[in-house]
Amino acid sequence: MTEVARTRTELRARIARWRRDRVSIALVPTMGALHEGHLSLIALARARAGAVVASLFVNPTQFAADEDLASYPRDETQDHALLESAGCDLIYAPSVAEIYPAGFSTVIAVPPLAAFLEGAVRPHHFAGVATVVAKLLIQATPDVAVFGEKDYQQLAIIRRLVLDLDLPVEILGGTIVRDANGLALSSRNVYLSSAQCEIAPALHRFLEAAARDLAAGDAVKLVEASATAELKTAGFSTVDYVEVRAADTLEHLGPGPITGPARVLAAARLGKTRLIDNVAAQRSDQLAERRRALQLRR
Amino acid sequence: MTEVARTRTELRARIARWRRDRVSIALVPTMGALHEGHLSLIALARARAGAVVASLFVNPTQFAADEDLASYPRDETQDHALLESAGCDLIYAPSVAEIYPAGFSTVIAVPPLAAFLEGAVRPHHFAGVATVVAKLLIQATPDVAVFGEKDYQQLAIIRRLVLDLDLPVEILGGTIVRDANGLALSSRNVYLSSAQCEIAPALHRFLEAAARDLAAGDAVKLVEASATAELKTAGFSTVDYVEVRAADTLEHLGPGPITGPARVLAAARLGKTRLIDNVAAQRSDQLAERRRALQLRR
Numbered sequence: 001m002t003e004v005a006r007t008r009t010e011l012r013a014r015i016a017r018w019r020r021d022r023v024s025i026a027l028v029p030t031m032g033a034l035h036e037g038h039l040s041l042i043a044l045a046r047a048r049a050g051a052v053v054a055s056l057f058v059n060p061t062q063f064a065a066d067e068d069l070a071s072y073p074r075d076e077t078q079d080h081a082l083l084e085s086a087g088c089d090l091i092y093a094p095s096v097a098e099i100y101p102a103g104f105s106t107v108i109a110v111p112p113l114a115a116f117l118e119g120a121v122r123p124h125h126f127a128g129v130a131t132v133v134a135k136l137l138i139q140a141t142p143d144v145a146v147f148g149e150k151d152y153q154q155l156a157i158i159r160r161l162v163l164d165l166d167l168p169v170e171i172l173g174g175t176i177v178r179d180a181n182g183l184a185l186s187s188r189n190v191y192l193s194s195a196q197c198e199i200a201p202a203l204h205r206f207l208e209a210a211a212r213d214l215a216a217g218d219a220v221k222l223v224e225a226s227a228t229a230e231l232k233t234a235g236f237s238t239v240d241y242v243e244v245r246a247a248d249t250l251e252h253l254g255p256g257p258i259t260g261p262a263r264v265l266a267a268a269r270l271g272k273t274r275l276i277d278n279v280a281a282q283r284s285d286q287l288a289e290r291r292r293a294l295q296l297r298r
Numbered sequence: 299m300t301e302v303a304r305t306r307t308e309l310r311a312r313i314a315r316w317r318r319d320r321v322s323i324a325l326v327p328t329m330g331a332l333h334e335g336h337l338s339l340i341a342l343a344r345a346r347a348g349a350v351v352a353s354l355f356v357n358p359t360q361f362a363a364d365e366d367l368a369s370y371p372r373d374e375t376q377d378h379a380l381l382e383s384a385g386c387d388l389i390y391a392p393s394v395a396e397i398y399p400a401g402f403s404t405v406i407a408v409p410p411l412a413a414f415l416e417g418a419v420r421p422h423h424f425a426g427v428a429t430v431v432a433k434l435l436i437q438a439t440p441d442v443a444v445f446g447e448k449d450y451q452q453l454a455i456i457r458r459l460v461l462d463l464d465l466p467v468e469i470l471g472g473t474i475v476r477d478a479n480g481l482a483l484s485s486r487n488v489y490l491s492s493a494q495c496e497i498a499p500a501l502h503r504f505l506e507a508a509a510r511d512l513a514a515g516d517a518v519k520l521v522e523a524s525a526t527a528e529l530k531t532a533g534f535s536t537v538d539y540v541e542v543r544a545a546d547t548l549e550h551l552g553p554g555p556i557t558g559p560a561r562v563l564a565a566a567r568l569g570k571t572r573l574i575d576n577v578a579a580q581r582s583d584q585l586a587e588r589r590r591a592l593q594l595r596r
Binding site: 008101103104105106107108109110111112113130134135138139160161163164165166167168249 | 306399401402403404405406407408409410411428432433436437458459461462463464465547
């Protein structure tokens with residue numbers, strides 16, 4: 001059985017033993033309800049460090065009052081089995097009181113990166129994420145921490161916060177794992193009815209179409225509008241956003257054709273379930289140029 | 299000459315050598331313009347750790363636009379001489395760009411403890427303090443960090459933040475150092491005219507009087523009102539606050555007599571210069587009771 005730490009004292013004792021033996025450590029923070037997407041992050045962590053710690057913590061402060069904290073899927077037995085088979089060395093599964101003892105008052109925020117996209121729809125979400133991730137990184141002091149690109153904006157915020165606070169950890173992003181229809185794996189996919197499961201893969205399909213149009217030189221504004229319209233036609237009840245942003249800073253690009261690495265990000269709802277997804281986009285001519293430049297250098 | 303680190307890389311290299319040699323480390327964060335108050339913190343640090351690091355950094359984010367960032371007293375040559383004579387082992391004097399590189403976006407706040415007293419008058423001050431102190435603690439990874447009780451609310455906020463984020467450091471408060479007239483030493487005292495220097499010690503005098511009245515069982519509300527009136531009569535142009543609060547949590551006490559350890563905190567202005575000060579207060583009968591209990595235990 002994979003070892004389990006329930007308190008930061010147990011966590012730090014185990015980490016200290018690895019440190020003494022000069023074993024490098026990777027942390028994979030999760031909210032449990034694990035799927036192949038999480039396991040791919042564990043595999044990435046295994047490839048980069050001697051010991052892999054996965055945290056299982058459904059963080060209440062990143063849920064708004066009207067969100068699904070109470071019903072968020074939890075299955076610790078299965079999570080432990082999956083982590084063991086994936087080669088995880090330590091599970092850190094603290095209680096809410098262990099992370100947020102009485103009187104807890106500190107908030108970490110990255111305001112400019114949390115003002116738009118997910119942050120516009122979920123105003124306190126990213127402060128909840130940033131605070132708990134900073135705390136987990138400080139508790140576990142890993143050399144490497146792995147987060148999925150599925151939560152692309154979250155990944156950008158964590159990179160920024162680690163840089164700003166000089167936390168001595170390397171942040172790695174893991175590519176999105178999808179099912180055979182292209183739907184990005186998510187713990188929240190269990191909420192989908194079978195009719196909604198038919199519609200859901202359209203999110204990725206239209207994001208890929210948007211990326212192809214951007215690659216061909218279509219204007220950002222048109223691509224965003226047409227993907228939004230197509231998602232509505234496909235049966236999504238609400239489209240929170242489809243936006244094309246700079247791949248690294250997530251800044252707005254102009255309304256015209258993209259000129260550098262971009263990311264197309266979207267959130268749309270099927271009934272009460274909110275799906276998010278994102279894909280990379282780059283102009284084909286620029287990609288071709290870059291490939292040529294790389295070949296010349298060889 | 300005391301060694302100086304200008305970058306976090308230099309700082310961490312020196313810290314790593316001490317760690318390798320199992321030398322414990324104390325950090326004393328300052329904004330320079332050092333006086334005997336700071337030197338007492340260095341002495342406290344020396345008594346508690348094998349190596350003492352003092353940081354000199356006038357943190358722009360804790361000053362409001364209308365405050366004295368530009369004119370804040372700076373004298374690095376004298377600061378270095380004082381730190382050397384006090385037995386400081388390393389001076390960390392980073393530039394603003396080293397602490398806040400382009401794109402810096404992270405804010406750490408402790409909202410409930412920053413909503414009143416200094417925080418009411420200086421709304422963004424404590425977020426600036428909390429962010430830079432957390433960053434310095436993460437950069438220097440000291441075993442102990444020392445802060446003056448002069449900034450009593452700041453000390454409470456830092457204790458809270460360290461507890462909340464599980465930063466592995468012990469926070470020590472150093473008692474206030476006063477001149478012969480009782481005026482708390484402050485880098486900002488240089489702003490006072492000679493006429494203002496005559497008035498300034500009244501701040502401490504009336505705080506001590508307030509503490510005596512509280513000790514005798516006078517009501518909080520009356521003590522606050524009478525100290526405020528006396529400060530105005532003494533010549534202070536504005537009294538921002540005189541408040542009696544719980545010594546540990548800084549929570550409001552009732553309007554009546556205090557029942558446990560309290561702190562009397564005040565801020566008042568002499569022209570453009572703002573002075574803050576604070577003293578401990580406890581009911582004499584309870585103090586006597588505690589002394590008896592302690593004697594019985596022996």
